[in-house]
Each structure stands twice: as structure tokens, then as C-alpha cells.
Amino acid sequence: MNSVEAVVAQIQGLSGSGSTAQDLVHLHTLLKQSDEFLSSDSGRAASLLSQLDPCIHSLGYLYILEACTSDPISKDQSSEIALSIAGFVDACKAEQIRLAPDKFISVCRRLKDQVLLVETPIRGVAPMLTAVRKLQSSSEQLTTLHPDFLLLCLLAKCYKTGLSVLEDDVYEVDQPRDFFLYCYYGGMICIGQKQFHKASELLHNVVTAPMSTINAIAxxxxxxxxxxxxxxxxxxxxxxxxxxxxxxxxxxxxFSQPYIDLANSYSTGKISELESCVQTNKDKFESDNSLGLVKQVVSSMYKRNIQRLTQTYLTLSLQDIANTVQLKSPKEAEMHVLQMIQDGEIYATINQKDGMVRFLEDPEQYKTCRMIEQIDSSIQRIMALSKKLTAMDEHMSCDPLYLGKVGRERQRHDFEDFDSVPQKFNI
Structure with a gap:
């Protein structure tokens, strides 16, 4: 094919309503051969995009769109380009774009770059979520676009939208860097929603993931x-x-000494030591953009100290609580107690007349329909996870590469053990 018009004609002929899977594979081969040609004549190619339907001719449209957006884009053009890519992502057929995933990822990342250039990350959130879902072969697959989507959610403060992806159980990972960024950005989104348990799990995954060298994400x-x-x-x-x-x-x-010092100060239970540590390392926390989270750590110590009081006392005055946990006034103690009651962290009542707090037992009897459904859901999820792990273990045990590596390791260890026997006797 020696012209853009010929390429467009082939796209229309091989990806029309009556096209087969073989036609699409043949078209993909032709498009790969014409890739350099399309990039060199991107201006002409852009003018012919209107002759293609992104829903019907998704694969060909993708190749031409990628070629048209490969040149540097000015800030004035960013909004128009972002709109064009978002429209394509929404209309394209998943089975066609999956034939050229690298092209699709490249185009979607240009969308991300353009919305960040004009400082409107929220415009990229919905299209990028659609792109993730269309690129996935299943909800268990972690794609290269996951971290880009979560980054846009973070910058746009669309935390709930980001959580919709984080609810999926991931078992398939192609690139380690994608996994690191996915868990890190996901942890930050959970922090934004104050879902600290989930955030802890995701960040733990980053810290304990296999790595051959230390990296900034970890x-x-x-x-x-x-x-x-x-x-x-x-x-x-x-x-x-x-x-x-x-x-x-x-x-x-x-690389984390100030934070370890903070944890050591926290373990003492003394708010004065904790605040002193925060003040000493304030500049470091600010440069890491962690000062807001550090302040939540300080606030959590007051809560921990109040929770300890529930294990010792049945009733206590707000003044005594303020004195014990080193709060400035009974009013401040009341605000902390009320917030903890609202969050379900303690069970208590406050007598406003005499300023007394009565600590109560957990009212949950674990026999309501809601609690039984919750327990059953957890059991079902654990059973499904167990089956998945068993299947993965069986698959791995049949992998020739894994078996070869295990065999080499076993031979090496057997040789080392045999060689060490006379050394032990010599000693």
C-alpha cells in the first residue's frame, strides 16, 4: 500500500460488518507494514479519519490516530486531541484494539499527557477507566493502564472512582513496575478515603514485592x-x-529513618515525645508531602490512649480524659470521644449535664442477618481464593521453566551439602 487512501480502503474492506477474525488478523499485518508510512504522512492520514467509524473500524482507526498524535502537541491543541482520543476509547471495540495493545496504550497515555498539560485530570478519568476495562481480558488482569488511571483519580481527587478498580482481585501481572505503581497509587487513594486497612495491604504489597534493586516507589x-x-x-x-x-x-x-523514629516515639504512648519528633523532622515530612498524614498519626495517638481507658474504667469525666491523654480541655476531649463513637471505634455515652463518659460493651451479638451475610460472603471469597491458589500452584508445577530452575537449584544444593561433609569432620 503506497498511499494513505489505499490504507483506508483496506481498513474499510477488512473490518466492515461482514469481516471475520482472519480478516482482522490480515489487516493487522498490513497496518504493521504501513506503520512508518502512516507516521510520515500523518497530516494526510488525519484528514481521512472522518471516513472511518471508530466502532466498526477500530483497529485501523487506532493505527491512524496513533500516527496523527505522534508529533509534539501544543497546549492549544491539547483539548481537541484529548476529546478525539476520549471519543475513540468510548466507541472502539475491545476485540479489535486488543490485537494492537501497545498502540492502544500509547494513544491512551497521550490522552493522560494532554489532560495533565492543561491541568484538568478529571477529564481523563472516565475515558481511562473505559480503556482499562476494554484492554483487560478479565477483571483479574493488571494492565499497563491501571497506574495511569489511578494517578488521574488521585490528581482529580476522584477517590471513589479509583476504588471501583481496587476492588478487583489481581492475579495476572505483566510488568513489575505496573504492580508497584498500582499498589502505591491505590494505597494513596485508600488513604484519601480513610480506608487505612486496605491502604495498609496495598502498601505492604509494594514493600514485600520481589525486587532485585531498591527503587523509589518502594x-x-x-x-x-x-x-x-x-x-x-x-x-x-x-x-x-x-x-x-x-x-x-x-x-x-x-531511606526512612525519620519515619522509624516517629514509630518509636509513638510506641511510648507519650504525646509530648511524638510531637517533639514531628517538630524535629517537620522539614523532611513536608518535602515528602507527608505532613498531613503525620498529623493524622498524632491525632490517632489521642484515640489510642482513649481506647486504653475503656479497658480500665466504666465511667470517667471529660476533664480526667483530657488530663490523662494530654488534651488541652474537656471540650477537646468531648470532640474526640464523639468522633470515635461515630466511627465505631468505642462504645460510650456522654452525660452533658455532669460531663461524665460511660463506656459500654460492643453491642454486636454476631447473630443478625446482616452479620451472617457478611460472614458468609467472607467465607465464599476465601474458598474462591483457595481454589485459585490451588490452580495456580498446579499450573506452576507443570511449567518447564520453573521445573528446570528448581532442578538446577536442587543439584547445586545437593552438591554443596555433599561437599560440606568432610569439612565438618575436619573441624
Missing amino acids: VEAYKKYILVSLIHSGQFSTSFPKYASSVAQRNLKN
Whole structure:
């Protein structure tokens, strides 16, 4: 094909209403051969896009759109380009664009770049979510576009939209960097929604993921993981689990000393020591954009100290609570107690007349229909996860590459063990 017109004609002929899967594969081959030609004549190609229907001719439209947007785009053109790409993403057929995933990813990332250039990330959230769903072969697959989508959600503060993707269980990962960014951005979105348990899980995944060298994503995730752990559970252990990489165990602490110092101060239960540590490292926390989260750590210590009081006292005055947990006034103590009651962190009543707080037992009897449904849902999910892990284990045990590596490792260890026997006797 020696002209853009010929390319368009082939696209119309091979991806029309009566086209077959073989036709699309043949068209894909032709388009790959014409890729350089389309890029060199992108201006002419752009003028012919109107002859194609993005819904019917998705594959060909994708190739031409990618060629048309490959040149540098000015800020004045950004809105128009972003609108064109968003329209294509919404209309295109998933089975066609999956034939050229790299092209589709490239076009979608240009959409992200353009909305960030004009500082309107919210315009890219809905199209990028659509792109993720169309690129996925199943909800269990983590695509390269997941981190880009979550980044736009973060910048646009569309946290609930980001959570819709984070609810999926991921089992298929193509690129390690995608996994690191997905978990880090996902953790930040959960922090924005104050879902600290989920945030802790995602950040933990980054910290303990296999890595051959230390990377900036893991370092930042470890810092946030410390803070989130303190807020969520009131404690943090500097010991890494056995499955964490040796690289992480050796290096992450060296990059996070102010945060480890904060965790050590938190463990004392003394608010004065914690605030002193915050003040000492304030510049570092600010440069890491973590000061807001650090302030939530300080606030959580007041809550932890109030929770400890519920284990000792049945009733206590607001003045005594303020004195014990080092709050400035009974009014401030009342605000903390009310917030904790609202969040379900403690069970108590406040007598406004005499300023007394009565601590109560957990009213949940674990026999309501709602609680039974919740428990049943958790059991079903665990059973499904168990089946999935069993299937993955069986698949891995049949993988020739895995078996070959295990065989080599076993031979090496057997040789080493045999060689060590005389050394032991010599000693």
C-alpha cells in the first residue's frame, strides 16, 4: 500500500460488518507494514479519519490516530486531541484494539499527557477507566493502564472512582513496575478515603514485592506504610516478613529513618515525645508531602490512649480524659470521644449535664442477618481464593521453566551439602 487512501480502503474492506477474525488478523499485518508510512504522512492520514467509524473500524482507526498524535502537541491543541482520543476509547471495540495493545496504550497515555498539560485530570478519568476495562481480558488482569488511571483519580481527587478498580482481585501481572505503581497509587487513594486497612495491604504489597534493586516507589511506599500502620493499628514493626526481598530488608530502613523514629516515639504512648519528633523532622515530612498524614498519626495517638481507658474504667469525666491523654480541655476531649463513637471505634455515652463518659460493651451479638451475610460472603471469597491458589500452584508445577530452575537449584544444593561433609569432620 503506497498511499494513505489505499490504507483506508483496506481498513474499510477488512473490518466492515461482514469481516471475520482472519480478516482482522490480515489487516493487522498490513497496518504493521504501513506503520512508518502512516507516521510520515500523518497530516494526510488525519484528514481521512472522518471516513472511518471508530466502532466498526477500530483497529485501523487506532493505527491512524496513533500516527496523527505522534508529533509534539501544543497546549492549544491539547483539548481537541484529548476529546478525539476520549471519543475513540468510548466507541472502539475491545476485540479489535486488543490485537494492537501497545498502540492502544500509547494513544491512551497521550490522552493522560494532554489532560495533565492543561491541568484538568478529571477529564481523563472516565475515558481511562473505559480503556482499562476494554484492554483487560478479565477483571483479574493488571494492565499497563491501571497506574495511569489511578494517578488521574488521585490528581482529580476522584477517590471513589479509583476504588471501583481496587476492588478487583489481581492475579495476572505483566510488568513489575505496573504492580508497584498500582499498589502505591491505590494505597494513596485508600488513604484519601480513610480506608487505612486496605491502604495498609496495598502498601505492604509494594514493600514485600520481589525486587532485585531498591527503587523509589518502594521507598515512598515504605514511608507511607509506616504512617498508615500507626493510624490503623497503633503499632509498627521494623521486622520484615520472611518473604520480603533481601534488597528491601537491607535498604528500606536507611531511606526512612525519620519515619522509624516517629514509630518509636509513638510506641511510648507519650504525646509530648511524638510531637517533639514531628517538630524535629517537620522539614523532611513536608518535602515528602507527608505532613498531613503525620498529623493524622498524632491525632490517632489521642484515640489510642482513649481506647486504653475503656479497658480500665466504666465511667470517667471529660476533664480526667483530657488530663490523662494530654488534651488541652474537656471540650477537646468531648470532640474526640464523639468522633470515635461515630466511627465505631468505642462504645460510650456522654452525660452533658455532669460531663461524665460511660463506656459500654460492643453491642454486636454476631447473630443478625446482616452479620451472617457478611460472614458468609467472607467465607465464599476465601474458598474462591483457595481454589485459585490451588490452580495456580498446579499450573506452576507443570511449567518447564520453573521445573528446570528448581532442578538446577536442587543439584547445586545437593552438591554443596555433599561437599560440606568432610569439612565438618575436619573441624
